[in-house]
Amino acid sequence: MNVLPPPCGVVTLLTDFGSRDCYVGTLEGAVLKAHVGARIVHLGHAIPAQDVSTAALHVDAAIDRFPTGTVHVVVVDPGVGTERRMLAVSAHGCYWIAPDNGVLSAVLDADRVDVRVLDPERLGIRPASRTFHGRDVFAPIAGRLARGQIGFGALGLRIDDPVRVSVPGRGAGPEGRVVLVDHFGNLITDLGPNAASSARGLVVADTEAPLVGTYGERGTGELVALVDSFDRLEVAVVGGSAAERLGVGVGTAVRVLHD
Amino acid sequence: MNVLPPPCGVVTLLTDFGSRDCYVGTLEGAVLKAHVGARIVHLGHAIPAQDVSTAALHVDAAIDRFPTGTVHVVVVDPGVGTERRMLAVSAHGCYWIAPDNGVLSAVLDADRVDVRVLDPERLGIRPASRTFHGRDVFAPIAGRLARGQIGFGALGLRIDDPVRVSVPGRGAGPEGRVVLVDHFGNLITDLGPNAASSARGLVVADTEAPLVGTYGERGTGELVALVDSFDRLEVAVVGGSAAERLGVGVGTAVRVLHD
Amino acid sequence: MNVLPPPCGVVTLLTDFGSRDCYVGTLEGAVLKAHVGARIVHLGHAIPAQDVSTAALHVDAAIDRFPTGTVHVVVVDPGVGTERRMLAVSAHGCYWIAPDNGVLSAVLDADRVDVRVLDPERLGIRPASRTFHGRDVFAPIAGRLARGQIGFGALGLRIDDPVRVSVPGRGAGPEGRVVLVDHFGNLITDLGPNAASSARGLVVADTEAPLVGTYGERGTGELVALVDSFDRLEVAVVGGSAAERLGVGVGTAVRVLHD
Numbered sequence: 001m002n003v004l005p006p007p008c009g010v011v012t013l014l015t016d017f018g019s020r021d022c023y024v025g026t027l028e029g030a031v032l033k034a035h036v037g038a039r040i041v042h043l044g045h046a047i048p049a050q051d052v053s054t055a056a057l058h059v060d061a062a063i064d065r066f067p068t069g070t071v072h073v074v075v076v077d078p079g080v081g082t083e084r085r086m087l088a089v090s091a092h093g094c095y096w097i098a099p100d101n102g103v104l105s106a107v108l109d110a111d112r113v114d115v116r117v118l119d120p121e122r123l124g125i126r127p128a129s130r131t132f133h134g135r136d137v138f139a140p141i142a143g144r145l146a147r148g149q150i151g152f153g154a155l156g157l158r159i160d161d162p163v164r165v166s167v168p169g170r171g172a173g174p175e176g177r178v179v180l181v182d183h184f185g186n187l188i189t190d191l192g193p194n195a196a197s198s199a200r201g202l203v204v205a206d207t208e209a210p211l212v213g214t215y216g217e218r219g220t221g222e223l224v225a226l227v228d229s230f231d232r233l234e235v236a237v238v239g240g241s242a243a244e245r246l247g248v249g250v251g252t253a254v255r256v257l258h259d
Numbered sequence: 260m261n262v263l264p265p266p267c268g269v270v271t272l273l274t275d276f277g278s279r280d281c282y283v284g285t286l287e288g289a290v291l292k293a294h295v296g297a298r299i300v301h302l303g304h305a306i307p308a309q310d311v312s313t314a315a316l317h318v319d320a321a322i323d324r325f326p327t328g329t330v331h332v333v334v335v336d337p338g339v340g341t342e343r344r345m346l347a348v349s350a351h352g353c354y355w356i357a358p359d360n361g362v363l364s365a366v367l368d369a370d371r372v373d374v375r376v377l378d379p380e381r382l383g384i385r386p387a388s389r390t391f392h393g394r395d396v397f398a399p400i401a402g403r404l405a406r407g408q409i410g411f412g413a414l415g416l417r418i419d420d421p422v423r424v425s426v427p428g429r430g431a432g433p434e435g436r437v438v439l440v441d442h443f444g445n446l447i448t449d450l451g452p453n454a455a456s457s458a459r460g461l462v463v464a465d466t467e468a469p470l471v472g473t474y475g476e477r478g479t480g481e482l483v484a485l486v487d488s489f490d491r492l493e494v495a496v497v498g499g500s501a502a503e504r505l506g507v508g509v510g511t512a513v514r515v516l517h518d
Numbered sequence: 519m520n521v522l523p524p525p526c527g528v529v530t531l532l533t534d535f536g537s538r539d540c541y542v543g544t545l546e547g548a549v550l551k552a553h554v555g556a557r558i559v560h561l562g563h564a565i566p567a568q569d570v571s572t573a574a575l576h577v578d579a580a581i582d583r584f585p586t587g588t589v590h591v592v593v594v595d596p597g598v599g600t601e602r603r604m605l606a607v608s609a610h611g612c613y614w615i616a617p618d619n620g621v622l623s624a625v626l627d628a629d630r631v632d633v634r635v636l637d638p639e640r641l642g643i644r645p646a647s648r649t650f651h652g653r654d655v656f657a658p659i660a661g662r663l664a665r666g667q668i669g670f671g672a673l674g675l676r677i678d679d680p681v682r683v684s685v686p687g688r689g690a691g692p693e694g695r696v697v698l699v700d701h702f703g704n705l706i707t708d709l710g711p712n713a714a715s716s717a718r719g720l721v722v723a724d725t726e727a728p729l730v731g732t733y734g735e736r737g738t739g740e741l742v743a744l745v746d747s748f749d750r751l752e753v754a755v756v757g758g759s760a761a762e763r764l765g766v767g768v769g770t771a772v773r774v775l776h777d
Contacts, residue, residue: 008554012543018442019278019537022317023488025271025302029324032300036267036326039298039557041550043543049443050498058540065653066547067554078498081473130473132488135324183536184567214599214648229541229650239568239596277701278537281576282747284530284561288583291559295526295585298557308702309757337757340732389732391747394583 004114004153005093007146008069009035014043014058015075015134016050023132027075030135034143043072050078052102056167057180060106061230063092071146074098075134086118086137087162088145088155095145095152097138102165119156170232171195173256178204180230181249185241189254191233196256201225202235203255205246209235263373263412264352266405267328270297273317274334274393275306282391286334289394293402302331309337311361315426316439319365320489322351330405333357334393345377345396346421347404347414354404354411356397361424378415429491430454432515437463439489440508444500448513450492455515460484461494462514464505468494522632522671523611525664526587527553532561532576533593533652534568541650545593548653552661561590568596570620574685575698578624579748581610589664592616593652604636604655605680606663606673613663613670615656620683637674688750689713691774696722698748699767703759707772709751714774719743720753721773723764727753 011031017023024045031038043062047055055076062072077099085100091110098104100117108115120127120137123144127136144150168179170192180188187204201210202225209225210218218224220239223246228234235242235254243249270290276282283304290297302321306314314335321331336358344359350369357363359376367374379386379396382403386395403409427438429451439447446463460469461484468484469477477483479498482505487493494501494513502508529549535541542563549556561580565573573594580590595617603618609628616622618635626633638645638655641662645654662668686697688710698706705722719728720743727743728736736742738757741764746752753760753772761767 010550010554012547014540014543020303020305020442021439022273022303022320023442025273025300026320026324026488028300029271029321029326029329032269032298032326032329033324036269037298039550039555040300041543041546041558044538044540046538061540061544062547065544065551067551070547070550079475082475084475129486129488129490131485135488180539183538183541216597216600216602226649227647229544229647229653231647279562279564279701280698281532281562281579282701284532284559285579285583285747287559288530288580288585288588291528291557291585291588292583295528296557299559338734341734343734388745388747388749390744394747 004090005069007071007148008067009037009039009146010041010067010070011038011142011146012041012043012062012066012070012072013075014047014055014072015045016047016055017045017075019045026135027139030139031143034140035147038143038146047076050076052076052078052165053168054180055103056105056165059103060167063106066094068093071095071097071142073138073142074103075138076103077101077133080133081130086133088116088118088141088152090114090152097142100163102163104162105164106167108162108164114152115159115162116152116156117159122156123150173199176254178248178250178252178254181243185237185243186228187235187242187248187252188228188230189233189235191254191256193227193231195233196227198258199256200259201257202233203257204235204252205248207246208257263349264328266330266407267326268296268298268405269300269326269329270401270405271300271302271321271325271329271331272334273302273306273314273331274304275308275310275314276304276334278304286394286398289398290402293399294406297402297405306335309335311335311424312427313439314362315364315424318362319426322365325353327352330354330356330401332397332401333362334397335362336360336392339392340389345392347375347377347400347411349373349411356401359422361422363421364423365426367421367423373411374418374421375411375415376418381415382409432458435513437507437509437511437513440502444496444502445487446494446501446507446511447487447489448492448494450513450515452486452490454492455486457517458515459518460516461492462516463494463511464507466505467516522608523587525589525666526585527555527557527664528559528585528588529556529660529664530559530561530580530584530588530590531593532565532573532590533563534565534573535563535593537563544653545657548657549661552658553665556661556664565594568594570594570683571686572698573621574623574683577621578685581624584612586611589613589615589660591656591660592621593656594621595619595651598651599648604651606634606636606659606670608632608670615660618681620681622680623682624685626680626682632670633677633680634670634674635677640674641668691717694772696766696768696770696772699761703755703761704746705753705760705766705770706746706748707751707753709772709774711745711749713751714745716776717774718777719775720751721775722753722770723766725764726775
């Protein structure tokens with residue numbers, strides 16, 4: 001069985017709220033009302049609105065990247081206010097709280113995973129709104145869990161049929177696609193490090209990007225392919241934007257080139 | 260009288276600084292120099308430049324959303340460096356620090372409120388600049404207050420004539436207007452939950468938005484009206500942007516539709 | 519010699535990562551894995567990609583603005599993965615960790631400065647990637663230093679030849695240039711307060727901006743020049759954007775006007 005890690009007081013937030021309004025701030029307030037000593041990390045708030053797949057990719061990138069006992073909260077929630085379930089998951093030494101819509105798919109693949117359906121009523125939580133369960137349900141539960149005020153097992157009944165979506169993986173090639181364009185214009189693909197062994201590069205938009213170990217191996221302006229910090233193959237322009245150079249985006253096909 | 264809450268160490272920041280420069284970071288530094296253990300929350304930094312009214316709406320949304328004893332700092336300050344007063348307010352179980360220009364109007368309406376004029380000289384604070392009182396006056400005072408190093412009463416003399424502006428309210432209808440367009444393109448109005456009783460919808464730009472309880476009650480792409488997390492009526496497109504669909508923005512008239 | 523300040527638990531992050539992806543969040547995670555009690559401040563993440571000079575200006579603005587014992591981390595790192603060195607610096611009562619590419623130039627000018635070359639191997643750190651030393655090297659070292667788990671002297675050997683770049687200074691005039699356009703459209707120059715003595719204004723794009731003490735001295739829409747919170751002369755439009763009004767940007771020449 002899964003051994004439950006002691007909470008460490010860290011709570012991360014991943015949402016599609018953007019950073020324009022006070023939605024993220026009130027989410028923080030709701031965590032702090034439950035645990036005034038919580039240390040909150042913003043994993044990201046620029047997930048495209050209601051884009052469960054991109055959120056799932058970011059959740060994947062957070063695995064093993066935070067202290068044991070971190071409580072991760074994901075609020076990308078197109079079904080808010082409907083009958084969709086709300087989950088708490090224990091896996092990879094951390095806790096994960098999110099709507100049951102697949103955003104936690106990468107976490108659900110863990111060897112040892114314990115999935116519960118949140119039961120707000122049993123926890124004495126009455127959502128003040130039907131539109132903002134992040135603030136009214138997820139955040140207060142995250143705070144209590146981070147504080148050690150409530151145990152994971154008390155959050156709700158165990159289930160074994162959480163919703164799953166296909167998380168952009170770490171394919172071995174030879175075919176893949178662009179799954180994310182980052183701030184720098186780098187093209188992150190669904191190909192993993194295995195695809196790179198014995199490869200000499202990637203082909204995107206009829207253009208060859210030679211495989212290198214790191215950006216600095218080539219001069220500014222050169223197109224390269226490399227294993228990036230998502231642990232996936234990406235196509236980049238040294239000191240520039242591959243998305244702009246090639247005029248491509250999410251969904252574009254990528255091919256591994258062997259000698 | 261107002262019973263002064265013990266500080267809890269949380270300090271929130273609401274500004275019009277944007278997130279491009281180091282202005283927010285140096286504000287944090289100034290809080291931490293006064294109280295190295297402060298836990299800082301970013302309530303928002305995307306208030307349109309010097310827009311006191313929008314800031315006042317966000318202040319309204321923060322009431323009762325943070326732990327007792329939180330110190331809220333608002334730096335939307337078109338009059339910085341002039342003779343405009345600087346305020347500290349105790350209300351709603353929290354402390355509020357801001358220029359005396361109306362940004363705290365929603366807070367000033369509390370049943371029990373204690374308003375002081377900051378006296379930096381008496382506190383031994385000499386602003387290093389005449390352009391950044393957020394960093395030089397508000398932040399250090401917030402830090403000392405959050406740390407419990409100084410009592411609220413020592414911040415300055417009590418006054419009863421703070422500047423007030425009209426905060427977009429929670430009108431009962433039948434007429435209202437759009438007061439904020441959020442990150443999702445939702446149109447937040449100045450109509451409150453009372454306007455929704457016995458109503459069947461809202462009319463914006465000659466288009467009817469039927470009243471629902473939550474986004475998920477209708478299909479993607481449908482126009483709806485609902486009570487939102489601002490505790491106000493809003494017009495939204497499920498999974499889309501109402502602002503884009505209707506081509507409207509802040510100021511647009513809204514009408515409540517009854518049977 | 520430099521007396522080493524005790525760490526205070528605060529870690530600041532300055533990067534060119536933007537706020538779209540989870541790169542900043544995973545950086546935070548890496549700090550917290552090394553020191554779960556760290557208090558992290560975001561000094562800024564909107565430095566133009568790989569723009570060492572603008573980063574150096576922001577580093578300059580952070581000097582003396584944070585508690586003694588703060589650990590500042592700068593990840594603007596075009597040479598990541600190459601043989602470029604990585605530095606830890608003790609100066610101005612704080613610690614500074616960054617690639618050896620000049621971003622710390624303003625700090626290196628301190629009277630008492632101790633510069634070390636990071637030796638990850640000696641510290642038992644094996645970078646998981648060759649593209650993200652921020653996460654794999656800088657952040658864990660910052661966390662250990664902030665926690666007091668490792669002493670500054672143990673980070674690596676002392677050197678006296680760190681890379682330096684020209685940091686936009688505080689010139690005395692009469693000529694200067696715009697070095698930064700901030701969120702408000704203010705034009706920050708490389709002229710310091712000395713240039714303002716006996717001056718009556720600045721000339722930019724053939725337009726005279728009279729010298730004032732603070733924005734509020736003139737009416738909305740008026741062009742002014744003043745010493746700003748960067749401790750430099752800037753040109754601003756009261757309640758508006760000087761960059762838009764004058765149609766100028768970084769690099770534009772500025773001239774001090776005397777009577």
